[in-house]
Amino acid sequence: xxxxxxxxxxxxxxxxxxxxxSAVVLLALVTPLLPLQAPNVTNTGDRFLPPFTExxxxxxxxLGRDLFSRLMYGTRLSLAVGxxxxxxxxxxxxxxxxxxxxxxxxxxxxxxxGVDMLMAFPYILLALAIVAALGPGLLNALVAVAxxxxxxxxxxxxxxxxGIAHKEFVDAARLSGMGDMRIMLGEVLPNVIPVIxxxxxxxxxxxxxxxxxxxxxxxxxxxxVADLGSMLGEARSALITNPHTSxxxxxxxxxxxxxxxxxxDGIRDALDPRLRSGALTRPMAATTVRRDGPVPEAREGAxxxxxxxxxxxxxxxxxxxxxxxxxxxxxxxxxxGLIGESGSGKSVTALxxxxxxxxxxxxxxxxxxxxxxxDLIGARYxxxxxxxxxxxxxxxxxxxATLHPLYKVxxxxxxAMTAHGRAPKEGARQKAIELLKSVRIPNAEKRIDSYPHxxxxxxxxxxxxxxxxxxxxxxxxxxxxxxxxxxxxxAQILSLLDDLRRSRxxxxxxxxxxxGVVAQLCDRVAVMYAGRIVExxxxxxxxxxxxxxxxxxxxxxxxxxxxxxxxxxxxxGLPPPVDDLPPGCxxxxxxxxxxxxxxxPPIELMPFxxxxxxxxxxxxxxxxxxxxxx
Amino acid sequence: MTLALRLTELEKTxxxxxxxxxxxRGHVHAVNPTSLEVRQGETLGIVGESGxxxxxxxxxxxxxxPPTSGAIEIEGEPLSRADPAAFGRKIQYxxxxxxSSLNPRKTIRQIMEAPLKHLHKMGAEQxxxxxxxxxxxxxxxxxxxxxxxxxxxGGQAQRIxxxxxxxxxxxxxxxxxxxxxxxxxxxxxxxxxxxxLKTEFGLTYLFISHDLAVVEAVSDRVAxxxxxxVVELGPAERIFARPHHPYTKLLAxxxxxxxxxxxxxxxxxxxxxxxxxxxxxxxxxxxxxxxxEKCRQVTPELFDMGDGTQAACYHPVNTE
Numbered sequence: 001x002x003x004x005x006x007x008x009x010x011x012x013x014x015x016x017x018x019x020x021x022s023a024v025v026l027l028a029l030v031t032p033l034l035p036l037q038a039p040n041v042t043n044t045g046d047r048f049l050p051p052f053t054e055x056x057x058x059x060x061x062x063l064g065r066d067l068f069s070r071l072m073y074g075t076r077l078s079l080a081v082g083x084x085x086x087x088x089x090x091x092x093x094x095x096x097x098x099x100x101x102x103x104x105x106x107x108x109x110x111x112x113x114g115v116d117m118l119m120a121f122p123y124i125l126l127a128l129a130i131v132a133a134l135g136p137g138l139l140n141a142l143v144a145v146a147x148x149x150x151x152x153x154x155x156x157x158x159x160x161x162x163g164i165a166h167k168e169f170v171d172a173a174r175l176s177g178m179g180d181m182r183i184m185l186g187e188v189l190p191n192v193i194p195v196i197x198x199x200x201x202x203x204x205x206x207x208x209x210x211x212x213x214x215x216x217x218x219x220x221x222x223x224x225v226a227d228l229g230s231m232l233g234e235a236r237s238a239l240i241t242n243p244h245t246s247x248x249x250x251x252x253x254x255x256x257x258x259x260x261x262x263x264x265d266g267i268r269d270a271l272d273p274r275l276r277s278g279a280l281t282r283p284m285a286a287t288t289v290r291r292d293g294p295v296p297e298a299r300e301g302a303x304x305x306x307x308x309x310x311x312x313x314x315x316x317x318x319x320x321x322x323x324x325x326x327x328x329x330x331x332x333x334x335x336x337g338l339i340g341e342s343g344s345g346k347s348v349t350a351l352x353x354x355x356x357x358x359x360x361x362x363x364x365x366x367x368x369x370x371x372x373x374x375d376l377i378g379a380r381y382x383x384x385x386x387x388x389x390x391x392x393x394x395x396x397x398x399x400x401a402t403l404h405p406l407y408k409v410x411x412x413x414x415x416a417m418t419a420h421g422r423a424p425k426e427g428a429r430q431k432a433i434e435l436l437k438s439v440r441i442p443n444a445e446k447r448i449d450s451y452p453h454x455x456x457x458x459x460x461x462x463x464x465x466x467x468x469x470x471x472x473x474x475x476x477x478x479x480x481x482x483x484x485x486x487x488x489x490x491a492q493i494l495s496l497l498d499d500l501r502r503s504r505x506x507x508x509x510x511x512x513x514x515x516g517v518v519a520q521l522c523d524r525v526a527v528m529y530a531g532r533i534v535e536x537x538x539x540x541x542x543x544x545x546x547x548x549x550x551x552x553x554x555x556x557x558x559x560x561x562x563x564x565x566x567x568x569x570x571x572x573g574l575p576p577p578v579d580d581l582p583p584g585c586x587x588x589x590x591x592x593x594x595x596x597x598x599x600x601p602p603i604e605l606m607p608f609x610x611x612x613x614x615x616x617x618x619x620x621x622x623x624x625x626x627x628x629x630x
Numbered sequence: 631m632t633l634a635l636r637l638t639e640l641e642k643t644x645x646x647x648x649x650x651x652x653x654x655r656g657h658v659h660a661v662n663p664t665s666l667e668v669r670q671g672e673t674l675g676i677v678g679e680s681g682x683x684x685x686x687x688x689x690x691x692x693x694x695x696p697p698t699s700g701a702i703e704i705e706g707e708p709l710s711r712a713d714p715a716a717f718g719r720k721i722q723y724x725x726x727x728x729x730s731s732l733n734p735r736k737t738i739r740q741i742m743e744a745p746l747k748h749l750h751k752m753g754a755e756q757x758x759x760x761x762x763x764x765x766x767x768x769x770x771x772x773x774x775x776x777x778x779x780x781x782x783x784g785g786q787a788q789r790i791x792x793x794x795x796x797x798x799x800x801x802x803x804x805x806x807x808x809x810x811x812x813x814x815x816x817x818x819x820x821x822x823x824x825x826x827l828k829t830e831f832g833l834t835y836l837f838i839s840h841d842l843a844v845v846e847a848v849s850d851r852v853a854x855x856x857x858x859x860v861v862e863l864g865p866a867e868r869i870f871a872r873p874h875h876p877y878t879k880l881l882a883x884x885x886x887x888x889x890x891x892x893x894x895x896x897x898x899x900x901x902x903x904x905x906x907x908x909x910x911x912x913x914x915x916x917x918x919x920x921x922x923e924k925c926r927q928v929t930p931e932l933f934d935m936g937d938g939t940q941a942a943c944y945h946p947v948n949t950e
Contacts, residue, residue, distance in 0.1 A: 168731035171694055172741075172791075174714040175723055176798065177748030190735040341813040457680070486679035486840065491884035491893075498892050513814065516886030543888055557818040559847040561885045564867040566847055567825065570818035574783055 007270035014266020020259040028076040036069040040224040048242045061231075061245050062238055065224075071248055074226040079256070081142050081220075081227065082208030088146035089207070090200050093153020094192065098184050100154070101161025112158065119151040127210065131219045138227070141220035145210045153199055160195050164188050194271045201264035205257040212253055228253050286355035286381045287311075289364045295378070298370035302329035303507050304353070304392070304475050309367035309377075311345075311352045314360070320579045322348040324531035325367070327605065328509070330475065335501055335508040337522030337539060339515065341554075343575060345531040346511045350477045352377075354388050371475075390420045393468035397480040399460035403452040409436075409463045410448030416470040435466040439496060458489035465496065469504075476501075477509045482517065494521055515558055519543055527551045530586035531578055533605060537612030545621040547614040550587045552621075585616065593618045633706070634802050634834040635668040635691070635721075640700035642686050646906065658905045660686040662858040663700060668802075670705075673828070673835040675849030675866060677842055677881070681905070683858040684838050688804045691836065693717035704802065718749050722795035726807040728787035732779035738790055739775040745798040760797065767830065768793045768823060785816035789823065796827065802834045809844065821848055842885050846870055854878045857903060857913035863932065864939030872948045874941035876918045879948075912943070920945040 009015055037055075043064035051059040051067075058067040100111040118126070130144035164170065165188065173187045208228075214220040215229025216236075223230070228249045235245035296307040311323040323345045330336045340346045351357045353369050353376065369376040371391065376384065396402045404412060413432040418425060429448070436444035439462040452460055461481060468476055478497065482490040498521055501508050510522055518525050519539055526536040527548065535548040546552040556569035573590040576582055582589060584599040591598070597617060608614040641664070643657040661683040668674045678684045689695040691702060693714040702709050704720045725731035732741055742761050746752045752760065765772055768789045779787060788808060795803055805824070809817040825848065827833060839845045845852055849866040854875065862875040873879040883893075903909050903916065912930055915921040924944055932940040935949060 168725045168727060169733040171689075171714075171723070172725065172731050172794065173733070173744060174694065175692055175718045176744035176794070177715040177718050178744060179715070182748070187733055187736075191733070341815060487842070487884040487886075488679065488880055490886070494886070495892055514886060516888055519888040520886050520890065520892040554815060557814045559843040561843040561846060561870055561882065561887055563843075564846065564871075565849070568818040568821055568847060570822055571815040572819070574785070574816070 004270050008266050011266040011269060013262045014269075017259040017262030017264075017266065020255060021263055024075065024256055024259065025079065027072065028079050031072045031076050034072070036072060037066040039065060039069040039073045039226055041065065042224075048238065048245070050242075051244050051248075058248050059244050061235065062242075067245065067248050070226040070231060071228075071252060074228045074231050074249060075252055075256070077138070077221060077225070077227040078208055078212060078229065078253075081138060081145075081211045082204055085142050085145040085149065085207045085211065086200050086204045088142075089149035089203070090153050090196050092146070093150040094157045094189075094196050096150065096154040097157025097159075098161050098188055098192065101158040102165045102180070102184055102188060104162065104165070108158070112155075115151045115154045118147075119155075123148045123210070124213065127214060128217075128219070131214060136219045136222065138215070138221040138225070141211055141214040144214065145207050148210070149203060149207060152203065153196070156195060156199050157192055160192050161188055164191050198264075198268045198271055201267040202261070203264075205260035205264065208260070209253070209257060283358035283360070286359070286384055287352065287357040287362050287364050288359040289355075289377055291364070291366050291377070293366050295375065296368050298368065298373070298375075299329060301331065302370070303332050303372070304509075305329045305368075305370040306349070306353065307368045307370065309349065309352055309369065310365045311348050311357055312363050312365050314363055318579045321531050321581060322362075322578055323352060324578075324581070326528075326531075326533055328526055328533070328536075330507045330509055332474070332507050333501060333505045334524070335498075335510055335522045337518035337525040338509060338511045338528060339513060339518055339525055340528035341513060341575060343578065344528040345578070346528050347479055349528070350394070350479050350509060350511055353477060354392055354394070355379075355381075355384050356388075356394075386420070389416060389468075389473065390471040391473055392475040392477065393471070393473040395461075395464055395468045395476060395478040395481045397483050399457070399464040400452060402464055403460060403467075405452055408449050408451055409455070413448075413463075413467055413470055416467050420471050432466075432470075435469060436463070438469065438500075439463070439466045440492075441466070456489075457485055458492065461485060461489075461493055462496070465493070465500075469500070472504070473506070475507045475509070477511070479511045480513070481510075483512070483514075490517075497521065515543065515555055516560075527554075530575055530581060532586065532615065533613075534587065534615045535613070536605070537608070541609070541612060547608050547612065547619040547621060548587075548616045549591050549593055549618070549620055632670045633667055634670045634672070634704070635666075635836070636703040637664060637666045637691075638701045638703070639663040639665055640687070640690060640702065641698045642683075642690060642695065643698050656906055659858050659908060660905070661690070664858075664860055666853065666860065666863075668834060668836065670834055671828075671832060672851065673837055673849045675845035675852040676836060676838045676855060677840065677845050677852060678855030679840060679881075681857075682855040684855050685806060687855070688723065688806050688836065688838055691717075691804055692721050692723045694723075715749065718745065718798050718800065720800050721802040721804065722798050722800035723804045723806065724788070724791050724795050724808045727811050728784055728791050729779060729782075731791050732787060734779055737776055737778060741779075741790070742775070742794055742797055745794060749798050764793045764796050767796065767827060783816075784812050785819060788812060788820050792820075792824070792827070796831070801832065802836070804836045804838070806838045807840070808837075810839065810841065817844070824848070842870055842881060854881065857905070857908070859913065859942065860932065861914070861943070862939065862941040864935075864937075864941075868937065868939060872937075874935045874939055874946040874948055875914075875943045876920055876945075876947060877914050878941070880917070920947070 046060050046064040047062055049056050049060040053059055056066050058071065061067055096111060100108040127144040127148050130147055131140050134140040170183060170187055173183050211220060212229030215227050216233040218233060221227040221230045231249040232246055239246050298305045306326060306328040309323055309326045313320040313322055326349050338346045348357060352364055364377055410432050413435060414428040417428050417431060433444050433448055436447060441447050441459060441462050482493050485493060494517065497508065500506055512518060522539050524537065525539045525542050526533050529550050535542060535551045546555055553569065553571050557571060559568055571590055576586050582599065583601045585603050588594040588598040603615055603617060605613045605615045608619060642661040643659050646656045646658060676684050686695065690697045709717060743757050746757045746760055762772055770789055770793065809820050812820060828835060837845060837848055846866050851864065852866045852869045853860045854862040856877050862869060862878045869878060870882040873882050903913055909916060911927045912925045915925040922945065930942045930944050932942045935941055935946060
């Protein structure tokens with residue numbers, strides 16, 4: 001709630017709307033207590049007095065009634081009717097929407113087609129018809145305005161409900177013995193209330209206008225009772241001669257509706273989860289770079305060299321050190337595995353290479369990514385763009401999310417090639433077919449015209465790999481490319497990647513959480529924990545004699561096929577949050593070997609057994625590894 | 631030995647949506663007639679790839695989906711109507727995604743109280759006592775009860791999901807990929823907790839997963855599902871070590887194992903059969919290196935393989 005108010009207050013227009021509306025509502029509430037003249041007492045002798053006449057602050061109307069008093073009472077009535085109509089429409093509309101969305105199928109069809117029919121009439125015509133059937137009167141106008149707005153709520157709420165009704169927590173509620181009615185009220189309704197509030201806040205103003213419209217036509221409030229619409233209607237004939245009689249209620253309508261709409265927009269922005277998650281903050285084309293320290297030198301012999309890379313997320317006052325100084329290098333034709341649990345920073349490391357971390361909130365705060373002598377971190381956007389996909393390409397976890405759903409796979413491949421101006425348009429299609437063949441998509445000539453949704457998960461990932469290969473890159477960064485796939489398909493994709501790197505000399509950085517995959521595919525492996533590399537070395541050695549206690553215990557957690565039924569080892573506790581890292585070793589709180597020295601910073605990545613490195617002062621298998629090295 | 635669960639010829643087909651008028655255009659066979667028995671206190675693992683019908687099967691077992699035909703018997707009592715409330719006291723479900731199985735707008739206490747209130751009609755005091763008891767059993771602190779689901783990590787949320795299933799006092803739990811959304815270090819915590827709870831409360835588990843190694847580690851017996859049918863059923867320690875059905879062999883060979891060189895165990899680019907137009911005979915024949923004419927025409931039943939394993943194959947591998 002406090003968050004909501006803070007978000008709302010940040011929007012100054014909405015805040016202004018809130019203040020104005022509160023003032024109007026407050027005045028309307030206390031109107032009967034104010035020392036006003038009776039609003040309905042006529043005094044034809046004082047008709048059409050101008051504003052600021054003594055005793056009549058805003059003048060009088062055609063029957064000599066005090067305009068200020070009528071305005072206050074009229075505002076009170078208009079607000080009451082508008083809000084009442086909104087509440088009625090929201091309650092009925094939400095009820096209809098939830099019923100239709102929850103039951104689905106035929107119930108949904110019948111209800112929603114009925115709602116569609118209501119919507120097919122122009123709203124004013126429908127309102128007029130309802131009032132004509134019920135007879136004029138403020139109450140009937142209210143019914144008409146509410147009825148006209150029910151479809152809007154019903155459709156909105158139904159859409160949201162359909163999504164919620166298929167959520168797992170609804171199934172869980174069913175299994176807890178809750179009936180349909182209970183589920184709709186107890187599980188679904190709390191989740192749609194924000195949507196109802198948003199819809200109400202954006203329609204109240206509209207409903208006040210509609211009520212005023214009906215009253216203006218003489219179908220709403222009946223004389224002598226005033227509401228804003230009927231005041232306007234009565235003043236119509238004197239519009240030219242005595243404009244103040246129509247200006248006064250007109251300005252009030254303007255103020256109310258403007259205030260409500262500004263506030264409504266603010267409420268929507270503050271409540272809508274899509275907007276809150278940052279849909280409105282457009283990330284920049286490349287990650288912001290703010291390096292304070294000196295830029296480290298590149299090492300010899302590496303194709304892609306990541307040195308002391310630091311990437312942080314700045315969210316409000318918090319700083320999340322997602323990547324806290326990572327060193328990695330990969331040579332041509334080499335496959336480097338980057339392994340770690342969720343939140344260890346492995347994906348952010350990969351995305352930082354090409355400046356693909358969303359900014360805001362991501363900031364690269366230090367280090368160097370050297371590719372063939374160019375520092376990519378400091379590179380200009382134009383330069384990065386020519387390298388993206390052409391020299392360094394990515395394969396992501398979910399190919400359904402990375403392929404555009406509305407374009408054919410072939411067209412997307414061709415676009416990837418022509419974007420870098422490497423392939424002439426004519427030959428592009430032929431080249432795309434060859435690419436699809438090279439990733440072993442059967443029937444490539446036909447498949448090139450498929451849409452992503454027409455392909456199976458394995459085929460889509462192949463298309464994703466084909467896209468990464470389109471410009472003959474030197475380096476491929478694969479971020480959990482097989483995690484979403486079935487094992488039989490995973491095996492095919494892994495052997496495909498292995499063939500490709502051997503035949504094309506590709507360097508691959510393979511990010512995963514699966515030791516089995518790393519063992520089969522990667523020459524070297526780096527283990528990440530809480531934003532840092534804790535161990536690095538040739539895959540076989542690291543897996544056989546892990547040096548860091550974290551690596552050792554993580555490997556022990558993974559059940560291996562063929563070992564039968566057993567109790568698994570577990571690591572107690574959770575990784576530390578990266579906005580609150582402990583000093584010294586981040587694993588120390590979970591480590592059985594931790595000593596006081598482990599909590600004293602800094603613990604560096606130290607060479608270990610020749611070709612390896614470990615960030616630990618009490619490494620495992622110390623003697624055994626030394627022996628093996630000698 | 632008492633049976634916890636018996637399925638007889640349980641089947642589920644989904645009608646394909648037709649035009650505005652007229653009936654459905656056809657049917658998708660999600661689960662072909664399947665018979666299975668689960669003994670009291672046993673863990674039956676169910677493995678299969680996406681689309682093999684394992685989740686549909688699980689949802690039928692707890693009454694979330696009505697079966698097209700066939701019968702479910704729980705602890706000797708037949709359950710004819712798909713009514714989760716009737717099922718709920720005997721059999722419960724632990725969901726794959728721990729966070730989305732908890733209503734974001736309810737406190738953990740409200741979530742935990744629902745089964746106690748609606749399935750067992752307990753009073754407020756009784757509920758509080760029962761909840762503390764269960765929370766102690768799953769190693770959760772009671773201060774968590776007043777918090778909302780988004781404040782929990784995946785592992786904690788999954789423990790809450792397990793606690794909710796236990797609260798219903800069901801003695802059979804369907805675990806639908808309970809650890810696949812969790813990190814390995816947390817996965818082991820949850821799996822060990824499940825093993826402890828099983829001995830403590832005498833539970834029976836149906837453990838559904840796509841991860842062969844996890845299933846092998848926790849199960850007594852394993853059923854391999856392919857395309858809506860059980861193709862192999864046998865003791866966990868033998869089924870992947872000495873598979874009989876070629877599909878089981880393919881699965882076992884595909885799993886990445888440390889120390890085994892990388893090979894694609896299958897010819898390139900094979901695709902799953904089309905569920906709307908299923909192949910005749912054995913559903914696996916198009917991918918199978920041992921397929922014969924008979925396989926293309928007649929669907930094999932489960933045959934006894936002599937070592938406690940059953941496989942639906944005319945030409946099984948690894949037989950003496």
